[in-house]
Amino acid sequence: MPLRNVSRSFAPLAAAVVLVATLGACTSSTSLVSARTQGYEISDSAQAQIRPGQSQELVTLVLGSPQSTNTFSDQTAWYYVETKVRQTAFGLTMIDSRTVLAVYFDKNKKVVDKAIYTLKDGKTVTIQTRRTPSFGEDRTFIDSILQSF
Template identity: 30%
Template sequence: MAIGQTFPIRQRVRLGLALLVISVTAACSATFNNHGYIPPEEELAAILPGVDTRESVESSVGRPATSGVMRDEAWFYADYRVRNFAYRAPEIIERNIVAISFDDAGVVQNIERFGLEDGQIVPLSRRVTESSVQEITLLRQILQNFGRINVADALGGDT
């Protein structure tokens, strides 16, 4: 092929197909997101149950990031890793939870670690609101109103 000549049509089609396959393959690769924070093991090892208090834990490892993960009896630190893969729903592939529990005086009772394999469910935030409003469908509203209709008023006549 001489300089200045363009690629033949077959080579352009092959090149285009190769670029398409590479693009589709790259778009379907998994992406990972990390969320949360757990104090390093060295800092957790420095916390002594029966000795340290909420204040000393706060100064050494800090408070949990949001108020939704704090309770009076325990603080929960959590981190997790999520895999996003093309059209599939995101999947948590790794989760770690550190629970530092306190007694009534605010002294550390225990430090526990939970992982995804433990299957421990920890409600980090409970926001349950009971509603007194019932969902009423249009058909139900129409049927409930049949007994309340005054025929004379509906027809515009005198009673």
């Protein structure tokens, strides 16, 4: 009978060892946090190739299509956005850095200037979640049915 008591005391310990070994095998091959780049990867050599006086076609050849464009009267701006993020295995995303390359064109579609913006240059905008009140009172579907009787 003493042998049986000894095996009962080792059962929880053996289960814990098997659980730790299993979880250790899972996490050793994959990382809990992965780093990746969202959007366009802006290289220093590509930035250096963009100079005033170049055409939009040449900019498209060097950088590709812009992610966003904007037009102000006779000037146009193309934006290339690079965002470096870390994402956990549980879906939590953290932004490490964001770089925006803005290329400005004149009315003749020639480069006038370029600028690089980072997270320090941005401003946080608070989005209002207020709703415009409707005329009358808000009723649920069941309230509407009960009201009709």
